[in-house]
Amino acid sequence: MERSGVMKMEDPVGSWSFSDHAPDIPAVFDFSDEGEKGTLGFMELLSIQNYGPPLFDLVQLPSLEKPTGAAPAVPASSDVVNPPATPNSSSVSSASSHEQGSKAVEEEEEDEEEKKTKKELKPKKTTSQKRQREPRFAFMTKSEVDHLEDGYRWRKYGQKAVKNSPFPRSYYRCTSASCNVKKRVERCFKDPAIVVTTYEGQHTHPSPIMPRANPSSIATTFAGPRLQTTPFQHLHLHHHQQQQHPSFNDVPLLNYGHGSSFGSAARSVQERRSCAPTSALHRDHGLLQDIVPSHMRKEEEI
DNA sequence: CGTCTTTGACCAGCGC
């Protein structure tokens, strides 16, 4: 078996993450209702991370907002175009119970962003000249293969040894011209079975038809356009089997819907081709309703 | 032949 049925996500760099709210969030994805059981089994989500700007800012960035000549990079979730002024953490967290946590997260995130900004500012610019930061998302996937198939084509452009880790870090860039999405892939030194994947930027083009896709690929969800909302989708799925994981009580409250957009996103290409697209879209929209306040949905439908 | 990986070199930021 190439990939295990267990997927983990956590904070690899110590910045903002869901685990700040609910450490060791267990999550189980049961695809049995998606007919996936034989292929994917279930996945376990420990925690997820979003560092950089809030999720919704991602689609607001002027440079990313209107991909030229390409379909919206976020077909399923690009509707979320009216980001709240708060980080997505507060969007996700139940307003009252995690208020303080969210504030702390905001501050921490700011500091982290400043650090990252300085680090990532390759071009020599003055500090007053802020370069546009690409949103970055990281997650951990338990997999035997380093480079997970995610529906996009990547070109490896570098590999570096990682400090305090016997495993190297690989750098990939989206092969599509005019798309500067990058991703880093490295193995967790604590658990070599876990692959830490960090995506930076947003695709300015639709996902190719996964020319080399592994039919049993489970990574489709994360790299692509759907990336922006998948963290919530994972939680969403997680809720499905809450009772199997008592510690899940720590998870910020969300109005989880029904169904599994993760599961649908994780479909193989073949499955996607054979399945009615409307079902996935429908589920996504349902999830959006869970995530995005109604007043925002009004605007996003414009 | 086109695409992709490998790998050493290079550059920039940061801490001391």
Added chain:
DNA sequence: GCGCTGGTCAAAGACG
């Protein structure tokens, strides 16, 4: 200033 580290470049080679 120097060394370390992360990130990127680009030539060379592998592969289908």
